[in-house]
Amino acid sequence: MNTPVPGPQALAEQILRGVGGAENVESLTHCATRLRFQLHDAAKADKDALDALDGVMGTVAQSGDRFQIVIGGAVAGVYATIMNLPSMTGGGTPRPETDAEVKAAMRAKSRGRFAWLDNFFEYLSDSFRPLMGVLLGASLIIAIASVLDALGVIDFRAADKSATWVFVDAMWRSVLYFLPVMVAYNAAKKLRIDPWVGAAVMAAVMTPNFTGMLGPDSKVPGVTCTTNATLGTQECVAHVFGLPMQLNDYGGQVFVPLLMVALLALVYKGLQRIFPENVQLVFVPFFSMLIMIPVTAFLIGPLGVWAGNGLGEGLSWLNGNAPIVFAILIPLLYPFLVPLGLHWPLNALMLVNINTIGYDFIQGPMGAWNFACFGATAGVLLLSVRHREKEMRQTATGALAAGLLGGISEPSLYGIHLRFKRIYPRMLVGCLVGGVIVGVLGGVDTKAFAFTSLLTIPVFSPMAVYSIAIGAAFFTSMALVYFSDFRTPEQRAQANAERDAAEAAAREAAVPAPARELVTVGAAAVAGHDSTGPVPAAPPAAAPGLDLLAPVAGRVIALDEVPDPVFASGALGDGVGIEPADGRVVAPVDGELVTVAGTGHAFGIRTADGVEVLIHIGIDTVQMKGEGFTVRAEAGQRVRAGDLLAEVDLDAVRAAQHPTVTLMTVPNSAELSSVETRTGQDVTLGQPVVTVRR
Incomplete structure (x- = not known):
């Protein structure tokens, strides 16, 4: 009975368990075919279990707790699924910094990098x-209303609008008016305190109880109002606990919640240090609200309004002078x-x-x-x-x-x-x-x-x-x-x-599932391929072949001579390596450029009849992060044999201590009847080096 191929989620979870769990992952990246893990302890990775997974072509343990898992063409999807697992939300667990690194970071901060900014x-x-x-939803409602206003259909700002247009106003004002509460929630979340406490503090000064005290018609005892001579606005003061409190309509304000939450975070975290964990759920929010609602109403809120009013009066003077x-x-x-x-x-x-x-x-x-x-x-x-x-x-x-x-x-x-x-x-x-x-x-x-x-x-x-x-x-x-x-x-x-x-x-x-299984060469296909030497030539009755031309000029070598165990094993298909004579890399065949690595070190081409070709420039050159690679083509582009794909600074590759050998393989070799290679020769750009037959 065949073991079913695990789904993307299951495969991602099995891979993560195989490398020792999310807590053992310092970081994860990927190149054209492989997942590249930086682990805290590579000894925790279960190589045998990972090699046995359907969907994994092989594993490569490297020095420095680096660990590679060869996936093939589906690597991007597997990577995305792993990174979306709940345990990988942070992208891995950073290793603890050494004393030297901490000191270096502190020195960097003092060199004027403006971390505070x-x-x-x-x-x-x-x-x-x-x-x-x-915000976009509310803004588009306003935009539609503005169009109707410009066309004369409705006076968008009239005081005597019908109930219909008052209701339309409510549709967008719901966002802009209560924006302070929403901002307070997000700001509190950003500062890692209970976001609902931040929202509750801001909402307290926006309730009907609070706004009902505003205006000269207020019937609440202890409220007095005056008129600002410059702005023509009403300024009301309520006497609360015997103290004067300036009343403002905080709808639409964002400065007040931003300032309030910054202070709330200090109060909240201070209270967490005071109260034991078993009573924090009750007393930390209670005292946070008890402290911050009065501070916001008496101090922070008026401060924002005073700053705004002062600015308005200053601009009026400046325009006149x-x-x-x-x-x-x-x-x-x-x-x-x-x-x-x-x-x-x-x-x-x-x-x-x-x-x-x-x-x-x-x-x-x-x-x-x-x-x-x-x-x-x-x-x-x-x-x-x-x-x-x-x-x-x-x-x-x-x-x-x-x-x-x-x-x-x-x-x-x-x-x-x-x-x-x-x-x-x-x-x-x-x-x-x-x-x-x-x-x-x-x-x-x-x-x-x-x-x-x-x-x-x-x-x-x-x-x-x-x-x-x-x-x-x-x-x-x-x-x-x-x-x-x-x-x-x-x-x-x-x-x-x-x-x-x-x-x-x-x-x-x-791609349909059957075709996808052929594109991603499974372990069984790899096991059935003898990669110890060149593939035997096809029998005389074989179909006409498709020539793959040399993507770079140089000396052609067999894959088993390549200093990379994954390519040498044939896990990524049959093909050749070429020691490049110069840095020009061209398309070896007509087809669609389905993959272009952002670092410029790998390209994938699919021909019209489904032959897949992988060009990989150098070994582990993904670590160069694109330095020395100039990409001349884009994914999705139709290319013809000989079209320039990239220009590579081979000296930069050598200086980074990476082999410059360029690999050209056929990842879906198992789908083909034969892949014939021509090794041991010096070739120029565009000279046939591989022939594939259906």
């Missing part, structure tokens, strides 16, 4: 990233105000301007920021299309639609820009260009409170100046992001490698 941006990013779905400076300053400030929620008080100032002087002077320069933001998103979208990054393409498409149609910057900001630090400097250049144009050309005003989108361009005056400014801001940011990338070279190499692995796994999954 990195941590700050990570805190912001991780507090908002999980909200991208609902230095309008050109103001036009440049606004678009440069907004990228920093929006993430902290400090831009909300400016909305009140915009409305006051319209109601008192008949026009507003903030929204015009602000448009330069918005369109610089959208331009940066457009640059990311173009790059994601170019590099076939599906998830980023979807995020950027939705964010750009919400921006251009609805004037909403948050999806771009929280979903993309705060995640990649290279974007901000480039976006700021676009902000500067737009602001300079607005200032030099005399400013831009508007008589309406409008989202700065494509649909609201006509409400700004002079419209030509506004259009030129936002167009320049948009295309400047887009060009800078597109031509310099939003990822660092290292991040781009990693992202491309992950993309290639995912695409290879998807293609593998699309």
